[in-house]
Amino acid sequence: xxxxxxxxxxxxxxxxxxxxxxxxxxxxxxxxxxxxxxxxxxxxxxxxxxxxxxxxxxxxxxxxxxxxxxxxxxxxxxxxxxxxxxxxxxxxxxxxxxxxxxxxxxxxxxxxxxxxxxxxxxxxxxxxxxxxxxxxxxxxxxxxxxxxxxxxxxxxxxxxxxxxxxxxxxxxxxxxxxxxxxxxxxxxxxxxxxxxxxxxxxxxxxxxxxxxxxxxxxxxxxxxxxxxxxxxxxxxxxxxxxxxxxxxxxxxxxxxxxxxxxxxxxxxxxxxxxxxxxxxxxxxxxxxxxxxxxxxxxxxxxxxxxxxxxxxxxxxxxxxxxxxxxxxxxxxxxxxxxxxxxxxxxxxxxxxxxxxxxxxxxxxxxxxxxxxxxxxxxxxxxxxxxxxxxxxxxxxxxxxxxxxxxxxxxxxxxxxxxxxxxxxxxxxxxxxxxxxxxxxxxxxxxxxxxxxxxxxxxxxxxxxxxxxxxxxxxxxxxxxxxxxxxxxxxxxxxxxxxxxxxxxxxxxxxxxxxxxxxxxxxxxxxxxxxxxxxxxxxxxxxxxxxxxxxxxxxxxxxxxxxxxxxxxxxxxxxxxxxxxxxxxxxxxxxxxxxxxxxxxxxxxxxxxxxxxxxxxxxxxxxxxxxxxxxxxxxxxxxxxxxxxxxxxxxxxxxxxxxxxxxxxxxxxxxxxxxxxxxxxxxxxxxxxxxxxxxxxxxxxxxxxxxxxxxxxxxxxxxxxxxxxxxxxxxxxxxxxxxxxxxxxxxxxxxxxxxxxxxxxxxxxxxxxxxxxxxxxxxxxxxxxxxxxxxxxxxx
Numbered sequence: 001x002x003x004x005x006x007x008x009x010x011x012x013x014x015x016x017x018x019x020x021x022x023x024x025x026x027x028x029x030x031x032x033x034x035x036x037x038x039x040x041x042x043x044x045x046x047x048x049x050x051x052x053x054x055x056x057x058x059x060x061x062x063x064x065x066x067x068x069x070x071x072x073x074x075x076x077x078x079x080x081x082x083x084x085x086x087x088x089x090x091x092x093x094x095x096x097x098x099x100x101x102x103x104x105x106x107x108x109x110x111x112x113x114x115x116x117x118x119x120x121x122x123x124x125x126x127x128x129x130x131x132x133x134x135x136x137x138x139x140x141x142x143x144x145x146x147x148x149x150x151x152x153x154x155x156x157x158x159x160x161x162x163x164x165x166x167x168x169x170x171x172x173x174x175x176x177x178x179x180x181x182x183x184x185x186x187x188x189x190x191x192x193x194x195x196x197x198x199x200x201x202x203x204x205x206x207x208x209x210x211x212x213x214x215x216x217x218x219x220x221x222x223x224x225x226x227x228x229x230x231x232x233x234x235x236x237x238x239x240x241x242x243x244x245x246x247x248x249x250x251x252x253x254x255x256x257x258x259x260x261x262x263x264x265x266x267x268x269x270x271x272x273x274x275x276x277x278x279x280x281x282x283x284x285x286x287x288x289x290x291x292x293x294x295x296x297x298x299x300x301x302x303x304x305x306x307x308x309x310x311x312x313x314x315x316x317x318x319x320x321x322x323x324x325x326x327x328x329x330x331x332x333x334x335x336x337x338x339x340x341x342x343x344x345x346x347x348x349x350x351x352x353x354x355x356x357x358x359x360x361x362x363x364x365x366x367x368x369x370x371x372x373x374x375x376x377x378x379x380x381x382x383x384x385x386x387x388x389x390x391x392x393x394x395x396x397x398x399x400x401x402x403x404x405x406x407x408x409x410x411x412x413x414x415x416x417x418x419x420x421x422x423x424x425x426x427x428x429x430x431x432x433x434x435x436x437x438x439x440x441x442x443x444x445x446x447x448x449x450x451x452x453x454x455x456x457x458x459x460x461x462x463x464x465x466x467x468x469x470x471x472x473x474x475x476x477x478x479x480x481x482x483x484x485x486x487x488x489x490x491x492x493x494x495x496x497x498x499x500x501x502x503x504x505x506x507x508x509x510x511x512x513x514x515x516x517x518x519x520x521x522x523x524x525x526x527x528x529x530x531x532x533x534x535x536x537x538x539x540x541x542x543x544x545x546x547x548x549x550x551x552x553x554x555x556x557x558x559x560x561x562x563x564x565x566x567x568x569x570x571x572x573x574x575x576x577x578x579x580x581x582x583x584x585x586x587x588x589x590x591x592x593x594x595x596x597x598x599x600x601x602x603x604x605x606x607x608x609x610x611x612x613x614x615x616x617x618x619x620x621x622x623x624x625x626x627x628x629x630x631x632x633x634x635x636x637x638x639x640x641x642x643x644x645x646x647x648x649x650x651x652x653x654x655x656x657x658x659x660x661x662x663x664x665x666x667x668x669x670x671x672x673x674x675x676x677x678x679x680x681x682x683x684x685x686x687x688x689x690x691x692x693x694x695x696x697x698x699x700x701x702x703x704x705x706x707x708x709x710x711x712x713x714x715x716x717x718x719x720x721x722x723x724x725x726x727x728x729x730x731x732x733x734x735x736x737x738x739x740x741x742x743x744x745x746x747x748x749x750x751x752x753x754x755x756x757x758x759x760x761x762x763x764x765x766x767x768x769x770x771x772x773x774x775x776x777x778x779x780x781x782x783x784x785x786x787x788x789x790x791x792x793x794x795x
Contacts, residue, residue: 011079012192015154016199018086021389022267033083040385042094045087046106063112064119067141071148078151085142085155089162090389092135096169096399098344098388099378101131109134123486124172124518125461128428129401136165153191157203160184161393164210168399171461172489173520178214185210198266201230201303205394208310212396214520217318217553224314227307232262235311237331242291245284251292257331259308265301270341271387275350275377277337278370282362288334302342306394309336309349313396320554326356343388347374348395351403358410368414371407375400401427408432412439428453430465443469458482464493473497488518496527504531508540515547522551526558533561541565549581556586563595575599583615590619601628604643606635610654617661624662626671633675637682655679663695673699674722681729689733693745696726700752710759713767720773723756727780734787743791746784753781 014034017023023030023038036044071081088109095101105113116137120126126133142148143159163181167174185207194200204227211220228235236258241251279287300308312332319325333356336349354370357363378400398406408423409432421436430453434446447469454462460479467475476494483490495510511528515521529544545562552558559582566575579596586592597612609632616623635648636655642648659676666672677695680688703722709715730749734742760774 011152015082015152016193016196018083019154019157019193020198020202021386021392022269031079033080033087037083037087037090038386040090040094040389042087042091042385043102043106045083046091046109051084051108063115064141067138068145071142071145078148081142081145081148082152082155082158085139086158088135088142089139089158089165092132092139092165093389093392094385095131095135097397098385098392099400100381101378101400105132106135109138112137120166120169122170122174122176123483124170124174124489125459126169127171127399127401129399130169133169136162136169140166153193156184156187156191157193160188160210161206164206164213164393167213172518173214175519178520181210197230198303201227201266201307202394204230205303205306205310208314209394209396212310212313212317215317215522215552217314220314221318224307224310227310231266231304231307233304233307234260234262235308235332236260237328240291240293240295242289244286244289246286247284254289254291255327255331256289256291256295257308257335259298259300259304259335261298261300261304265299266303268302268342269387269390271343271383271390273380273382274341274343274346275374277350277353278366278373280363280366285362297339300339302340302345302391303394305336305340305342305345306391308332309345309352309395312336312352318554330356342391342395343383344390344392344395344397347377348397350374351398351406354406354410358413364410364413368407368410371403371410375403375407378403405429405432412436430462434465434469460487460490464489467493467497471497486517488514488521491517492521492524495524499527499531502534504534507531508535508537512540515544519547520551522548525551526555529558529561529565533565536568538565538568542569549578553581554585556582556589556592559585560592560595563599567599572599572602576603576605587615588619590616590623593619594623594625597625597628601631604635604641606632606642606648606651607654610651610658613658614661622665624666624669624672626669629659629662629675630671633679637678649682652679652682668702668705670699670703670718670722673702674725677729678725681732686733689729693726693729693733696722696729697748697752700726704756710762713770716760716770717773719756720760720770720777723753723777724773724780727753727777727784731780731783731787739791739794743788746788746791750781750784750788753777753784757781 009030014030018034018037021038030038033045033048036042036048070076071078076084091102091106112134113132116134117126119137120133140159140162143155143162145155149155149159160181163177163184167177167181170177188194188203194203204223208220208223208227211217211223227233237255238258239253240256242254243251244254309332312329315329315332316325319328333349333353336345337353340346340349350370351374354367354374357367360367404423404427408420408427408429411417411420411423417436417439421433421440424430424432424436430450433449437443437446437449447466450462450466450469454466460483463475463479463482467473467479473494476490476497479490480487480494491510491514495507495512495514498504498507499511508528508531511524511531514524515528525544525548529541529548532538532541532544542562542565545558545565548558549555549562559578563575563578563582566572566578576596576599579592579599582592583589583596593612593615597609597616600606600608600612609628613623613625613628632655635642636652639647639649642651656676656679659672659679662672663676673695677692677699680695681692700719700722703709703715703719706715709719727749730745734745757774757777760770
């Protein structure tokens with residue numbers, strides 16, 4: 001790649017410099033086009049003699065084929081093609097992310113703008129605010145060529161970066177881009193470039209950014225951990241005494257981030273004129289926590305700071321949205337904001353702080369002003385382009401239209417609806433425009449402005465929004481035909497039109513077709529699942545909820561509904577696994593634990609049944625499920641094997657612990673005391689036998705406490721069976737004990753049985769089952785009376 005120079009330099013080394021945006025050794029004489037890229041002069045590269053051979057043919061209808069033929073024929077060298085692609089991609093970033101924006105276009109590429117929009121739209125349209133899409137399209141064409149990928153290994157990494165930017169400019173999440181980029185990640189992981197620890201760490205952060213967008217929590221967490229391990233960076237939240245408010249007299253425990261780096265930091269450079277962190281100007285809250293002792297800071301480089309920022313995002317995505325989560329993730333953000341000297345990281349971290357402060361009434365005004373400052377910062381010409389590009393791909397910086405859109409949303413939250421409306425109109429965010437007009441009670445204006453825009457340039461989105469505004473489904477038909485029957489958006493709006501009206505039967509075909517066209521639509525999958533449940537299409541419901549849970553793993557209602565669908569299909573094993581995932585998402589919902597307990601008892605997961613019951617009691621304090629407890633008790637009494645083939649009696653102690661807890665609040669339930677007594681007797685000790693007899697006596701008292709127990713067949717059968725168990729337990733207890741104690745126990749048993757026998761006989765039942773049970777009780781009574789007679793004769 002390099003010409004003759006003072007020191008020999010490998011192609012791989014230069015590729016690393018391009019990837020990291022840093023020259024790691026100044027002792028080299030580099031070709032001019034590489035110097036231009038590393039100095040941020042992307043336009044010079046694109047307009048240099050490298051492009052002269054393309055300019056003559058730029059009006060060729062098949063520009064894609066033109067470029068690929070040029071690479072194959074080496075119209076310019078492969079080295080030059082790679083640099084053209086890199087310069088084009090970075091120039092695109094400057095136009096849409098980092099600024100300052102350029103008014104003039106690359107003339108020989110401008111004629112491809114329409115083709116670029118059509119190619120990049122993937123049937124669901126690019127954001128209308130994207131500038132110079134032909135630059136992204138041109139770079140993707142270059143990076144996707146197999147010959148160039150074989151010549152320069154970093155080409156695949158650049159294509160990965162281009163794909164992520166491609167996703168960012170689309171109005172919809174793309175399953176096509178997701179699948180293609182995951183394949184690229186696998187290929188990049190095999191590159192020799194990643195033997196360089198700097199490159200490996202950088203790629204792990206960038207891969208995490210990709211998974212952040214698609215909310216793949218487990219994958220993003222894996223890559224953040226990889227980055228930490230490679231950088232030898234440990235991050236721990238710790239507490240220290242300090243003050244948070246101006247009028248706080250006593251120090252309270254405050255969280256801070258303890259950072260430890262076990263190696264030299266990766267190379268990075270400092271940027272002057274960083275974006276400012278605006279002060280809070282609160283009457284009560286301090287600008288920063290004032291710790292009572294000095295918290296020693298750790299010297300960090302930009303890569304280490306990017307890891308900390310990525311950890312912040314990963315924690316936010318993986319935890320529930322509440323005040324506690326905000327407090328736990330703030331120290332990560334504060335560490336980056338306070339220490340970084342990198343422009344992109346400063347911008348990204350301040351943006352994330354704005355998002356955190358959106359729901360904080362004491363900080364929301366600062367959030368609005370900070371966002372406005374960040375938007376102005378994009379026009380800052382004091383910071384060089386090359387400094388703005390440092391760590392860009394690792395920081396998750398938002399495009400300029402996202403910053404402005406968020407700014408407008410903050411204005412809306414503060415009641416500045418007209419100001420927000422102006423921004424939304426400028427950005428052509430028609431859904432937000434409609435919302436503003438609804439708040440201003442000018443709904444007629446919404447349909448009017450959409451028709452006005454359609455008259456200028458009809459799009460799928462505009463026709464869909466007109467259908468939403470007018471509630472006329474014919475507009476969805478128009479949108480569908482306009483997309484050549486390929487738009488997932490048109491089918492989504494069409495399906496949701498019926499879904500909102502609870503016409504689930506008509507909604508299903510449209511929602512189903514929408515996810516077939518684009519399978520990364522969490523909102524559509526969950527609505528399709530619900531609609532299928534309502535129409536009792538259990539197979540479709542299971543499919544829809546399964547796909548939703550693969551995309552969004554933290555919604556317990558979805559896991560719960562997935563389990564219900566599996567139960568209806570008779571697949572209780574998969575239902576059980578789904579309910580386990582549901583409990584992980586919502587640990588505090590007793591209903592989910594109850595469902596898991598019921599399915600567990602059906603499948604013989606007896607240990608899980610006990611765990612579930614304990615958790616329900618933690619949440620409710622009081623819960624009785626006699627049927628579940630009865631199945632569990634019989635399993636232990638009969639020592640049947642559980643789902644793993646283990647004998648159920650191994651759970652005896654855990655079951656007794658559970659019954660001890662239940663019996664503490666259940667004093668008058670005969671079933672609970674009977675089961676507790678039967679299980680206690682399994683321990684086969686004299687003390688436990690006596691305890692079992694006491695528990696069974698308690699069960700007997702509870703059973704006959706209802707004055708009408710002897711008038712109902714069910715309660716009579718229950719009492720008679722209980723008497724048999726009680727009599728047998730008393731006989732066991734008295735088989736080997738002193739005479740006085742034996743006489744007392746048997747006399748108590750005699751009284752209990754005699755009273756029951758008399759009550760039942762007085763009713764003169766003809767029920768065969770009752771008569772059989774009564775006969776057994778009388779036999780036990782005779783045995784007890786004979787034992788008492790023997791005691792009399794021997795004393």
